[in-house]
Amino acid sequence: MPADLKATEVSFRGSGGLAMHGTVLAQPGAKAGRPGIVLVHGAGTGTPRTQLLGEAVEFARRGLSVLIYDKRSEGYSLFNRSYSQLADDALGAVAKLRTQPGIDPAKVGLWGLSEGGWVVPIAASRSTEVAFIVLVGANALAPLRQQTWAVAAGLRKAGVSGSLVERAEPRLYTAIADGGMFPEPYYDPAPTIAAVRQPVLGIWGVHDLLTPPKETPPLFAKALEAGGNRHYTFQFFPGADHAAHQTPDGGVTRLKTLAPGYADLVGSWVKDVTDGKLRTAQTNGPAPVQASFTVPMDPPAWWESALAQVVALLVFLVGFGAYPVVALVRRLRRASLAPVSRAARLVSAGGFGVVLGAFGYLFYVVMTGGKLAAPGPMVAGHPVIWVALQLLAVACVLATVRTALAWRRRRASVPGGERVRLGLLLAGGAVFVPWALYWGLLLP
Structure with a gap:
């Protein structure tokens, strides 16, 4: 901890009585009746309080008492979380900070980053003990x-x-959410924001790549005003990223230093609003950069649901998998049979390759696509891996057609067992066509 600040270890109870631990930072000998602020993390399981130490230090040096705490890991994971539960954790921290020496309990508020931008309004709408809220990248x-x-x-x-980027990526998220692996996917924050009565300071970096910085602020303002709250100030910081830290490359790299003027604004704004000097409907700073707009993500139709995708995978497993398995068994029994068409082998092997390769690559893209995208080598705006999968998908479709025509010509001479194997293979190929179209593998 910096030598110019005093650190006090504290414990409090979060949602469900969970024991939580934190640190209060303040200037030694600070005057009594000062404001306090609790910092609420962005997404991440069990994020340590030190993750927000940079902000806490700067705010404390502006005269605030700042509580940072270790985020819960119990009941929170990549696939399971509750914003309501996190809001109750934050209120437990507020109650604790209100009891600390030198703090005016009527001047304690909440600061939330990213995911905290969903959590903090819930907490504020539930408690009059929250005096104000500050939201960053919300x-x-x-x-x-x-x-x-x-x-x-x-x-x-x-x-x-x-x-x-236009089809496959959002459709993977649709399936993930429908499969219950994306927590709170359709949570609508507008009604909660409309229920916030406290003064609001909203901060966005001009180069935010995680929150759409052009779309979000007007929606926030609309929701606040729908609830009758016009005591909000929105500030955009140039050269800043999602967390209002400095970025040298348009939001890709985050430096440790906060955007110039950010900490000063928080300190002065909190002091003003807790002294009754409210600001009304202000938006300041340069226009944010947002190259593309969001698209609605509604619950899927039955044919694009997670269940439908699983059924398609089972069809591929049986249809594409039976062909080589039967061939292997025949070879072991020394009863091999000349294939109806050599293209059938491409349908089987290529179909498997496209399905496994597409999902493998898409999951890789999802894990690296936010802010630090790493799609691999590119050609004309298309990742080489994706282009290879697309070419293989086209080859599989053509091979399916060729195999079907060859079977039709030789149908009378094909043994019954071979007909079953080819029927399963062609069933897989028939399902593969709309599946590949849906995922964009047959589109530019």
């Missing part, structure tokens, strides 16, 4: 819509265009 959109945009923005910044 979203007024549903989490699934925000996440698909963030990954697409990262890919576009890496130079990707075409079906991978």
Whole structure:
């Protein structure tokens, strides 16, 4: 901890009585009746309090008492989380900070980063003990819509265009959410924001690649004003990223230093609003940069649901897999049979290759696509791996047609067992065509 600040270790109870631990930072000998602020993390399981130490130090040096705490890991994971639960954790921290020496309990508020931008308004709408809220990189959109945009923005910044970013990426997220592996995908923050009565300071970096910085602030303002709250100030910081840290390359790299003027604004704004000097409907700073807009992400139709995707995979497993398995058994029994068409082998092997390769690559893209996209070598705005999968998909479709025509010509001479094997293979090939179209493998 910096030598110019005093650190006090504290414990409090979060949602469900969970024991939580944190640190209060303040200037030694600070005057009594000072404001306090609790910092709420962005996404991440069990994120340590030190993750927000940079912000806490700067805010404390501006005269605030700042509580940072270790984020819960119990009941929170990549696939399971509750913003309501996190909001109750934050309120437990507020209650603790209100009891600390020198703090005016009527001047304690909340600061939330990214995911905290969904959590903090919930907490504020539940408690009059929250005096104000500060939101950084916050979203007024549903989490699934925000996440698909963030990954697409990262890919576009890496130079990707075409079906991978336009179709495959959002459709993978649709299936993930429908399969229950994306927590709170359709949470609508607007009603909660409209229920916030406290003064709001909203901060966005001009080069935010995780929150759509052009779309979000107007939606926030609309929701606040729908609830009758016009005590909000929105500030955009040039050369800043999602967390309002400095970025030298348009949001890809985050430096440790905060955007110039950010900490000063938080310190002065909190002091003003807690002294009754409210600001009304202000938006300041340069226009944010947003190369593309979000797209609605609604619950899927039955044919694009997670179940439908699983059924398609089972069809591929049986249809494409039976062909080589039967061939192997025949070879072991020394009863091999000349294939109806050599193209059948391409349908089987290529179909498997496309299905496994497409999902493998898409999951890789999703894991690296947000902010630091790494699509691999590119050609004309298309990742080489994706182009190879597309070419193989086209080859599989043509091979399916060729195999079907060959079987039709030789149908009378094909043994019954071979007919079953070819029927399964062609069933897989028939399902493969709409599947590949849906995922953009047959589109530019």
